[in-house]
Amino acid sequence: MPDLFPRRQGAHGMTETFKDDPKTLVSTEWLAAHLKDADLRIFDASWFLPTVDRDPKAEFDKEHIPGARFFDIDEIADLRSDLPHMVPPVEKFMSRVRAMGVGDGHQIVVYDSSGLFSAARVWWMFRLFGQFNIAVLDGGLPKWKAEGRPLTDAPATIRDRHMMVDVQHHMIKDVTQVARASKLRDHEIIDARAAPRFRGEAVEPRAGLRSGHIPGAKNVPFNSLLNADGTMKPAAELRHVFETAGVDLSKPAITSCGSGVTAAVLCLALERTGKTDHSLYDGSWSEWGMYADLPLATGDA
Numbered sequence: 001m002p003d004l005f006p007r008r009q010g011a012h013g014m015t016e017t018f019k020d021d022p023k024t025l026v027s028t029e030w031l032a033a034h035l036k037d038a039d040l041r042i043f044d045a046s047w048f049l050p051t052v053d054r055d056p057k058a059e060f061d062k063e064h065i066p067g068a069r070f071f072d073i074d075e076i077a078d079l080r081s082d083l084p085h086m087v088p089p090v091e092k093f094m095s096r097v098r099a100m101g102v103g104d105g106h107q108i109v110v111y112d113s114s115g116l117f118s119a120a121r122v123w124w125m126f127r128l129f130g131q132f133n134i135a136v137l138d139g140g141l142p143k144w145k146a147e148g149r150p151l152t153d154a155p156a157t158i159r160d161r162h163m164m165v166d167v168q169h170h171m172i173k174d175v176t177q178v179a180r181a182s183k184l185r186d187h188e189i190i191d192a193r194a195a196p197r198f199r200g201e202a203v204e205p206r207a208g209l210r211s212g213h214i215p216g217a218k219n220v221p222f223n224s225l226l227n228a229d230g231t232m233k234p235a236a237e238l239r240h241v242f243e244t245a246g247v248d249l250s251k252p253a254i255t256s257c258g259s260g261v262t263a264a265v266l267c268l269a270l271e272r273t274g275k276t277d278h279s280l281y282d283g284s285w286s287e288w289g290m291y292a293d294l295p296l297a298t299g300d301a
Contacts, residue, residue, distance in 0.1 A: 103161025115230020
């Protein structure tokens with residue numbers, strides 16, 4: 001029988017009992033127990049960097065968790081923007097989600113095929129539009145499959161469902177707001193990219209972008225918040241990772257990354273520690289790195 005209350009290694013060798021939270025993170029055990037709930041809706045939000053030769057929709061069509069719908073991060077986006085997968089207009093979000101049979105009163109669980117990567121972006125997006133009954137599947141599809149849990153290639157039965165939207169404007173930041181925060185240092189800007197990209201030592205995967213980071217930003221690579229199996233570290237360890245990176249958790253936080261995807265992993269981690277005053281820079285480095293007139297820092301500073 002699987003351990004319904006798994007213990008996770010925490011900071012300084014301590015352990016914590018994992019707590020399922022339908023508003024942030026749930027275990028594979030939780031999802032298996034609720035798989036046939038009438039009000040449960042599941043999304044596969046798998047997405048890969050442009051440099052990775054994988055087709056998430058084709059993989060979804062081949063196998064997915066029973067009842068799952070595919071959430072296309074690149075299509076449910078503002079296609080009028082030159083930047084990748086920017087937040088869609090309210091009307092488009094509502095239309096696409098309703099067409100997938102998701103609406104008010106549903107409990108949503110979102111996962112991805114990397115473990116814990118792009119699913120957090122969809123978690124954050126639903127919260128941005130005022131829907132908080134959504135959780136990321138801890139460990140995602142790899143953990144689900146490793147445990148021998150059911151998979152299918154069958155499409156979900158979909159019935160249109162109404163959804164109310166209440167945009168949480170404080171959860172998203174644009175380039176002007178981030179530039180102001182960088183200058184005043186009244187927020188902690190936290191960058192989820194790998195250290196070589198943050199320091200400006202590696203070429204960006206998207207052509208035409210400068211290398212480096214937003215002045216004043218702190219580097220917390222998103223995978224430093226995860227265990228080896230792709231699950232998220234416990235709250236005490238998450239706080240330790242942020243603090244070790246020099247993040248002042250008493251300040252409001254703005255998360256950033258390459259294109260606004262793994263920045264949401266930072267938001268999820270912050271939320272798991274109990275910190276709620278965080279927002280996401282939607283344009284992230286895809287925008288900031290494009291413009292030569294925006295200040296740039298390199299190295300660890």
